[in-house]
Amino acid sequence: MKKTIANTTIEIIRGDIASQPDMQAIVNAANAHLLNGGGVAGAIHRAAGPGLEKECKPMGPIRPGEAVISGGHNLPNKYVIHCLGPVYGQDKPEDKLLADCYRNALLLADKKEIESIAFPAISTGIFGYPAEDAAHVALKTIIDTIPNLTNIRTIRVVLFGQDDFEIWKKALAG
Structure with a gap:
């Protein structure tokens, strides 16, 4: 599913965030200390190798809504942008902090002259x-x-599960 706004295309696909070779940057749904973990962070760290954690360690901790950037290491992407999403029911206001994740990642990528970026569904897992x-x-x-x-020019949202894929497709369609 695609939608173009101005000169930028938003894509919703089903797949693995750590396997997006045509994207300059991918976004990690990170933990506060930017370390290896479960879910998206675990998949990205496993694919990137131990150099990613070594580079990220001095950048942490980050707060909900914040974004920082690192190299891609063994990933096919030049960059990884790490965002800490809000824990639902704990970090308030959740909607503002979640919006900050996406906005801050996009603005950071744009500042680095990145043309394509792929996001997971931040904060929807654990x-x-x-x-x-x-x-x-x-x-x-x-x-x-x-x-x-x-x-x-390209913003991709990569959903691992079919249910999430259907939800995001419906949301993009309006």
Whole structure:
């Protein structure tokens, strides 16, 4: 599923965030200390190799909504942008912090002259953010941020499961 706004295309696909060779940057749904973990962070760290954790360690801890950038190491991507999403029911206000993740990652990527970026569904795993609500917050933020971008031409959201894929497709369709 695709939608083009201005000169930027938003894509929703089903796949593995750590296997997006045509993207300059991927986004890690990171933990505060930017270390290896479960879910998306674990998949990205396993694919990138131990150099990623070594590079990231001095950058942590980060707060919910913040984004930092590292190299891609053994990934096919030049960069990894690490965002700490909110824990649903704990980090308040959840919607603002989740929006900050997407906005800050996009602005950081654009500043680095990155043209393509892939996101996972931030905070919807172990952090418990309801998938439909997260999709709406994320897509509204992405769409609202596009007019402020000068370099990014492709924004991809990569969903691992079929249910999440269907939720995000429906949200993008409006």
